[in-house]
Amino acid sequence: MHELPVVSSLVTQLQAEVERLGVAGRVTVVHLKLGALTTFVAEAMTFYFDALTKGTALESARLEVEEVPVLGRCRGCGEKLTFEVLPFVCAVCGSPELEITSGRELLIDSLEVRDETG
Amino acid sequence: MEIKIVKKVLEAHEKLAEEIARLLARNGVYAINIIGSPGSGKTLLLERTFEAAAADLKPGVIEGDIATTADAERLQRFGVPVVQINTGPFGGDCHLAPNLIRAALEELPLDDLKTVFVENVGNLVCPAEFNIGENEKVVVLSLAEGEDKPLKYPLAFREANAVVVNKTDLLPHLDVDLDVLRRNVAAVNAGLAVFEASAKTCDGVGSWVEYVRGRLVGR
Numbered sequence: 001m002h003e004l005p006v007v008s009s010l011v012t013q014l015q016a017e018v019e020r021l022g023v024a025g026r027v028t029v030v031h032l033k034l035g036a037l038t039t040f041v042a043e044a045m046t047f048y049f050d051a052l053t054k055g056t057a058l059e060s061a062r063l064e065v066e067e068v069p070v071l072g073r074c075r076g077c078g079e080k081l082t083f084e085v086l087p088f089v090c091a092v093c094g095s096p097e098l099e100i101t102s103g104r105e106l107l108i109d110s111l112e113v114r115d116e117t118g
Numbered sequence: 119m120e121i122k123i124v125k126k127v128l129e130a131h132e133k134l135a136e137e138i139a140r141l142l143a144r145n146g147v148y149a150i151n152i153i154g155s156p157g158s159g160k161t162l163l164l165e166r167t168f169e170a171a172a173a174d175l176k177p178g179v180i181e182g183d184i185a186t187t188a189d190a191e192r193l194q195r196f197g198v199p200v201v202q203i204n205t206g207p208f209g210g211d212c213h214l215a216p217n218l219i220r221a222a223l224e225e226l227p228l229d230d231l232k233t234v235f236v237e238n239v240g241n242l243v244c245p246a247e248f249n250i251g252e253n254e255k256v257v258v259l260s261l262a263e264g265e266d267k268p269l270k271y272p273l274a275f276r277e278a279n280a281v282v283v284n285k286t287d288l289l290p291h292l293d294v295d296l297d298v299l300r301r302n303v304a305a306v307n308a309g310l311a312v313f314e315a316s317a318k319t320c321d322g323v324g325s326w327v328e329y330v331r332g333r334l335v336g337r
């Protein structure tokens with residue numbers, strides 16, 4: 001349920017963005033990057049996105065959410081790591097001293113836009 | 119045609135949080151964002167903390183319990199300034215957003231304070247997601263919630279610097295395995311400071327209070 005205010009922010013931001021780019025009404029897909037460590041649920045986001053864009057310049061746009069994996073680096077041995085399951089420890093040396101480098105993303109990555117003529 | 123954008127959705131939030139952090143730093147105030155499920159004991163822990171050390175911590179409180187002002191009243195007994203936050207247009211009722219925090223800070227006498235405790239809205243999900251310019255997040259987890267909670271809500275435990283495992287007085291009445299809970303906490307965030315306490319009996323509350331005092335040293 002906490003996706004609603006976030007998607008509402010997203011839609012406001014996108015509206016400004018499509019105005020700026022002069023592509024209002026022509027966006028077909030919005031690509032969003034969502035870190036696996038965030039608590040936001042992709043299905044809830046697309047649901048609210050469709051609801052909030054109805055009757056706006058983004059009505060014809062679909063939200064596509066791409067999950068960004070949890071990546072990190074071990075502060076002990078320097079190994080680059082991907083986390084799919086807990087615990088958050090280095091798979092090589094077992095150290096829990098980690099720098100998490102990705103997994104918290106919530107980014108508008110790109111827009112797919114219909115040509116003016118098409 | 120594809121147009122690359124690459125912009126953070128919560129950019130405005132983050133800017134505000136940074137602004138709040140600067141405001142707190144200018145006033146030499148240390149802010150702790152307290153996160154936990156409803157009923158985990160956030161308010162009672164604050165009451166015990168102020169009983170023990172209000173004079174040294176010079177605390178102010180921002181209360182995020184939306185529905186009532188009961189928690190605010192419990193804390194005002196200690197002569198502590200408390201601001202109760204009302205639901206804003208952004209953020210709904212599941213977490214405190216930075217715009218609400220900034221407005222609340224304007225009502226606190228920051229000049230006279232050393233700490234601000236923010237009792238966030240009761241839940242382990244959304245409050246973990248939003249920085250509010252705090253110096254640190256602390257999770258209050260009650261034993262009765264079960265030992266699996268760190269695994270189910272890893273973000274809260276990753277974002278926090280400390281967890282207070284509260285209601286240890288209930289241990290004899292529960293099937294909770296404290297060792298498993300400790301292991302689960304470490305699996306999610308081995309760097310977390312863990313305090314096992316009972317806000318009811320005050321057992322273990324002292325180490326927590328010392329931890330908070332320690333945060334103010336040299337400030």
Ligand SMILES: Nc1nc2c(ncn2[C@@H]2O[C@H](COP(=O)(O)OP(=O)(O)O)[C@@H](O)[C@H]2O)c(=O)[nH]1
Nearest residue numbers: 156157158159160161162284285286316317318
């Ligand atoms: N047995 C026991 N009860 C507690 C403890 N801490 C809080 N409580 C009780 O749990 C209930 C919820 O506490 P409260 O501080 O309001 O939780 P909050 O919703 O997290 O602010 C109250 O009835 C408290 O008296 C504890 O350490 N032991």
Ligand SMILES: [Mg+2]
Nearest residue numbers: 160161183189
């Ligand atoms: Mg409370």
Ligand SMILES: [Zn+2]
Nearest residue numbers: 074077090093
């Ligand atoms: Zn390593």
